[in-house]
Amino acid sequence: MKLYSAPGFTSLADHIAMLEAGIQFDVVKVDIETKQTEWGGRYIDINPKGYVPALVFDER
Ligand SMILES: N[C@@H](CCC(=O)N[C@@H](CS)C(=O)NCC(=O)O)C(=O)O
Numbered sequence: 902m903k904l905y906s907a908p909g910f911t912s913l914a915d916h917i918a919m920l921e922a923g924i925q926f927d928v929v930k931v932d933i934e935t936k937q938t939e940w941g942g943r944y945i946d947i948n949p950k951g952y953v954p955a956l957v958f959d960e961r
Contacts, residue, residue, distance in 0.1 A: 902926040905947055905955040907933045912954035 904919060904926050906912035910933065919926055930939040936951050938944050948955040 902959055903929050903957040905929050905931050905938065905944065905953055905957070907931045907953045910953055915954045915956075 902924070904912070904916060906916050906928055907930065916928065931937070931944045931953050932939075933951075933953065936944045938947070945951050947957065
């Protein structure tokens with residue numbers, strides 16, 4: 902599972918809750934201004950609203 906998050910935004914609450922719950926996940930940082938992920942992709946391809954947080958579940 903991936904949590905798309907931006908430091909200092911409301912996605913921090915989800916990040917903390919998921920850590921406390923012991924959930925295994927990767928964090929992908931999003932630049933809210935440019936809507937780019939730290940991996941270089943367009944965040945609006947993940948969440949068309951451009952808001953954080955977003956969760957993406959692993960394919961099965
Ligand atoms: N949870 C709501 C709102 C989340 C939200 O407001 N996120 C803010 C950060 S606290 C955001 O991503 N803002 C980006 C922007 O305004 O461009 C949603 O996803 O629709």
